[in-house]
Amino acid sequence: MATTAVLSRFGASDRAQLAAEAGHMIEKLRRHGAVADGGVTRLVYSAEWQAAMAEVEQWLSESGLAVRADAVGSRFGRLQGESPSVVMSGSHIDSVKQGGAYDGALGVVMAGCAIRWLAGNIGRPSRTLEVFANCEEESSRFACNFWGSRAITGRIEPGETEALTDEQGEGIGAAMRACGLDPAAILSARRKDLCAYVEPHIEQGPVLVESGDEIGIVDRVVGVRVLSVTLHGVSGHAGTLPMARRHDALAGAAEIMVGTERLAQSMGAPAVATVGSIAARPGGFNQVPGEATFTVDFRHPDDQVLASFDQALRELIRDVGRRRGLHARLGQVVDQPSIQFDGEICAALEASCVESGVRWRRMPSHAGHDAQVIGTICAAAMLFMPSQGGHSHRPDERTELEHIGRGIEVLIRTLFGLAYQES
Numbered sequence: 001m002a003t004t005a006v007l008s009r010f011g012a013s014d015r016a017q018l019a020a021e022a023g024h025m026i027e028k029l030r031r032h033g034a035v036a037d038g039g040v041t042r043l044v045y046s047a048e049w050q051a052a053m054a055e056v057e058q059w060l061s062e063s064g065l066a067v068r069a070d071a072v073g074s075r076f077g078r079l080q081g082e083s084p085s086v087v088m089s090g091s092h093i094d095s096v097k098q099g100g101a102y103d104g105a106l107g108v109v110m111a112g113c114a115i116r117w118l119a120g121n122i123g124r125p126s127r128t129l130e131v132f133a134n135c136e137e138e139s140s141r142f143a144c145n146f147w148g149s150r151a152i153t154g155r156i157e158p159g160e161t162e163a164l165t166d167e168q169g170e171g172i173g174a175a176m177r178a179c180g181l182d183p184a185a186i187l188s189a190r191r192k193d194l195c196a197y198v199e200p201h202i203e204q205g206p207v208l209v210e211s212g213d214e215i216g217i218v219d220r221v222v223g224v225r226v227l228s229v230t231l232h233g234v235s236g237h238a239g240t241l242p243m244a245r246r247h248d249a250l251a252g253a254a255e256i257m258v259g260t261e262r263l264a265q266s267m268g269a270p271a272v273a274t275v276g277s278i279a280a281r282p283g284g285f286n287q288v289p290g291e292a293t294f295t296v297d298f299r300h301p302d303d304q305v306l307a308s309f310d311q312a313l314r315e316l317i318r319d320v321g322r323r324r325g326l327h328a329r330l331g332q333v334v335d336q337p338s339i340q341f342d343g344e345i346c347a348a349l350e351a352s353c354v355e356s357g358v359r360w361r362r363m364p365s366h367a368g369h370d371a372q373v374i375g376t377i378c379a380a381a382m383l384f385m386p387s388q389g390g391h392s393h394r395p396d397e398r399t400e401l402e403h404i405g406r407g408i409e410v411l412i413r414t415l416f417g418l419a420y421q422e423s
């Protein structure tokens with residue numbers, strides 16, 4: 001009863017104080033990897049990354065939490081409960097190149113603020129609480145996507161530390177050793193004690209700012225399919241090959257590209273499709289392209305819609321190929337069905353939004369997040385805070401302090417339910 005009374009007194013001044021602390025910490029982290037216009041480039045295992053991790057470590061231990069690093073360098077700030085079973089919250093510390101200060105860092109900082117508040121105002125929980133500062137999520141230095149959460153879930157393949165190299169040719173194993181980490185110990189990062197994971201994150205899109213909602217409860221991650229397409233036509237001289245005799249692979253690719261855009265538009269939101277890379281061969285200005293290679297990335301929360309988009313896209317490619325005399329070769333690069341988050345955690349987030357009096361909505365995430373990986377070994381869900389202007393992965397990415405305060409309150413109430421009111 002006493003603990004519930006503490007939470008019922010939680011009010012505007014608590015929110016403002018916590019938001020100010022979070023904002024202060026985000027600005028401190030922004031300095032590590034600072035680039036032009038307030039942007040951040042903080043690649044895993046770089047000097048900037050090491051400095052940011054040291055900053056997080058210091059902040060968490062000053063908050064009274066027991067801090068440790070795992071084999072890949074992720075940090076954990078622990079508030080020991082009566083049970084060893086762990087409720088974890090946080091996000092990642094690395095960034096994309098010339099990204100913003102909020103993607104990832106906001107989630108770590110909000111989790112730190114929430115767990116420190118719970119420790120100071122309510123005390124020892126039934127279940128153990130941990131802040132998670134994940135070493136890597138963005139794949140911006142090595143193609144190691146979700147490195148920290150894959151370590152926790154035991155999904156790093158044996159050869160990866162030898163195979164992955166950055167643009168300078170440095171291997172991820174060597175980069176780890178330079179930070180004092182032992183790649184041979186990766187298996188020790190695996191966790192078997194997690195029971196729940198709640199990841200706060202900047203939305204990275206315009207849904208919340210446009211709807212006016214203050215919190216997004218993320219109940220799933222959309223399905224993603226990526227096709228690679230190679231069109232084979234006939235190359236020739238740009239001056240002497242008459243138009244009537246051409247089988248121009250790049251012109252065919254252009255038709256498919258525009259057709260893909262129309263297809264996504266005709267399906268309506270939230271369907272999205274992108275041709276993000278394209279190359280023509282031989283590639284000379286005076287040569288008719290005999291070969292064109294491109295990718296099509298398409299996403300939708302409903303796997304059936306995703307499947308029908310896939311079918312329509314393949315028909316479009318066949319049709320263009322037939323009419324233009326091009327042979328198409330298709331490859332499936334990604335086939336990731338949509339991922340459902342845990343219903344009970346989403347319901348707990350909803351109840352916390354109601355108690356906090358915030359405007360919220362349920363929504364899918366159109367980007368990948370650590371929660372989808374960690375969610376394979378424990379119950380997981382996410383909450384989104386609005387992105388100013390819907391911007392993300394750019395220097396002006398920002399969440400208002402007011403929204404950060406609301407988010408921390410919702411997180412406190414949710415973590416309280418998960419860690420203190422064990423059913």
Ligand SMILES: [Zn+2]
Binds near residue numbers: 092104137
């Ligand atoms: Zn992120």
